[in-house]
Amino acid sequence: MQTQPARETGAQVCRDGAIGAWTVRGITDRLNASLDRHLPERRLFLRSETETRFIRLRPLTQLSALLGVGLVMIWTIMATAILLIDTIGSGTFREQAQRDQHFYEARLNAISAERDLRTEEAARAQERFARALEQVSEMQSALLASEERRRELETGIDVLQQGLRRTMRERDAARAELRDQLELVAGGGNGARNDASRAAERDIVLGYLSDALDRTAEERDMMAAVATQFRQEAEHQALERRLHEDRTNLILARLEEAVQVSMEPLERMFRAAGLPPDQILRQVRDGYVRAEDRLQPLSISTRGSLLEDPTEDRVNGILAGFDQVNLYRIAAQRAPFARPVGHNVRFTSGFGNRRDPKTGRTRMHSGVDFAGPSGTAIRATSDGVVTRAGWYGGYGNTVIIEHAFGIETLYAHLSRVDVKQGQRVSRGDVIGGMGTTGRSTGVHLHYEVRVGGNAVNPMTYIRAAENVF
Numbered sequence: 115m116q117t118q119p120a121r122e123t124g125a126q127v128c129r130d131g132a133i134g135a136w137t138v139r140g141i142t143d144r145l146n147a148s149l150d151r152h153l154p155e156r157r158l159f160l161r162s163e164t165e166t167r168f169i170r171l172r173p174l175t176q177l178s179a180l181l182g183v184g185l186v187m188i189w190t191i192m193a194t195a196i197l198l199i200d201t202i203g204s205g206t207f208r209e210q211a212q213r214d215q216h217f218y219e220a221r222l223n224a225i226s227a228e229r230d231l232r233t234e235e236a237a238r239a240q241e242r243f244a245r246a247l248e249q250v251s252e253m254q255s256a257l258l259a260s261e262e263r264r265r266e267l268e269t270g271i272d273v274l275q276q277g278l279r280r281t282m283r284e285r286d287a288a289r290a291e292l293r294d295q296l297e298l299v300a301g302g303g304n305g306a307r308n309d310a311s312r313a314a315e316r317d318i319v320l321g322y323l324s325d326a327l328d329r330t331a332e333e334r335d336m337m338a339a340v341a342t343q344f345r346q347e348a349e350h351q352a353l354e355r356r357l358h359e360d361r362t363n364l365i366l367a368r369l370e371e372a373v374q375v376s377m378e379p380l381e382r383m384f385r386a387a388g389l390p391p392d393q394i395l396r397q398v399r400d401g402y403v404r405a406e407d408r409l410q411p412l413s414i415s416t417r418g419s420l421l422e423d424p425t426e427d428r429v430n431g432i433l434a435g436f437d438q439v440n441l442y443r444i445a446a447q448r449a450p451f452a453r454p455v456g457h458n459v460r461f462t463s464g465f466g467n468r469r470d471p472k473t474g475r476t477r478m479h480s481g482v483d484f485a486g487p488s489g490t491a492i493r494a495t496s497d498g499v500v501t502r503a504g505w506y507g508g509y510g511n512t513v514i515i516e517h518a519f520g521i522e523t524l525y526a527h528l529s530r531v532d533v534k535q536g537q538r539v540s541r542g543d544v545i546g547g548m549g550t551t552g553r554s555t556g557v558h559l560h561y562e563v564r565v566g567g568n569a570v571n572p573m574t575y576i577r578a579a580e581n582v583f
Contacts (some may be wrong), residue, residue: 118282285330387449395441456490459490459548482561
């Protein structure tokens with residue numbers, strides 16, 4: 115195989131250009147002629163045992179080959195560069211994903227610790243409330259005893275006053291009898307008595323009157339002392355009662371504040387989720403709480419009520435508030451306020467109309483999507499009963515849970531299903547793993563909330579509970 119340069123004369127080039135100036139061959143020849151200075155025509159000889167053949171490599175052919183080789187080299191370089199960049203970027207993304215995962219796990223642990231702390235605080239508040247009720251009961255018992263003692267003192271004072279009045283009447287009667295005797299002595303008794311008899315009688319009467327007056331004075335002084343003592347004790351009892359009332363009012367005020375602080379976030383959570391609090395509490399009270407498990411109004415009586423208004427009304431109001439907080443807690447366990455996945459996943463698509471990734475058309479998206487690694491644990495967002503567990507058309511592997519208040523939650527495109535139909539689950543129980551089964555373009559969870567069979571925005575429930583749980 116040999117190559118040999120071949121040049122044409124200038125006259126021949128001019129003649130060919132003049133003949134085919136407006137033809138394709140003419141244009142090709144002219145291009146070859148202009149490129150001949152840089153890429154002279156070459157011939158590729160092919161020899162065999164009997165003959166020799168050659169292939170002419172004209173300048174345009176050589177240029178086309180060079181351009182092809184150059185394009186292949188450029189494409190190879192760009193592909194290699196893109197591959198390297200993608201490899202480097204993938205490593206960076208993995209590191210970032212690991213950092214995000216560690217951050218979200220730490221955040222989740224902090225939230226769990228805070229939730230445990232709030233639970234402990236609630237338990238301590240319940241204990242304080244129980245102790246406060248015991249103190250209130252003790253103080254009310256003391257008040258009742260002091261009231262009883264006061265009534266006894268008043269009764270004693272009345273008895274003493276009656277005795278004093280009786281003694282004074284006896285004293286007045288004795289004085290009147292003395293006057294009568296003195297008048298009788300002064301009159302001489304019609305001259306029948308002598309001076310000795312009258313003197314003896316006078317001494318006897320005076321002695322009797324003196325003794326009666328002495329006894330009356332002693333009883334009066336004793337009655338006055340007893341009345342003063344009873345009066346002082348009554349004042350002391352009244353002071354103790356006022357102190358007990360002040361302590362009771364302070365304890366009740368703190369309990370009322372604790373009830374208000376506990377109830378306001380729960381009411382806001384249900385209102386933000388579009389669930390009327392009064393209707394929810396009525397349903398929980400009628401369907402999920404036994405009458406004997408509820409806090410009953412306080413009414414213990416020996417003579418009417420143990421607590422007199424307005425204290426009794428305030429205590430019963432506090433009991434009703436704690437009962438309402440307990441009903442809210444039960445309702446929150448039965449409504450889907452939790453997240454179906456942890457915080458180490460990405461929120462990729464919201465609720466509402468969007469462009470369908472399969473068809474490119476606008477279509478209603480009846481839930482929200484969370485993307486993450488395959489097999490990521492999917493958890494029940496509330497207590498309920500599994501009504502479907504398995505393949506569900508375009509949803510792929512699906513779990514549907516029926517909750518209270520006519521609410522259902524749907525978890526679609528799962529890689530696995532860990533529950534069975536009819537199984538009862540609690541909030542936080544793992545029901546499956548994230549996957550890409552069914553009509554899906556990648557690994558993600560499609561999560562729906564349905565109220566009365568109609569899809570609503572699940573983020574309404576999730577956001578409503580962000581500052582509560």
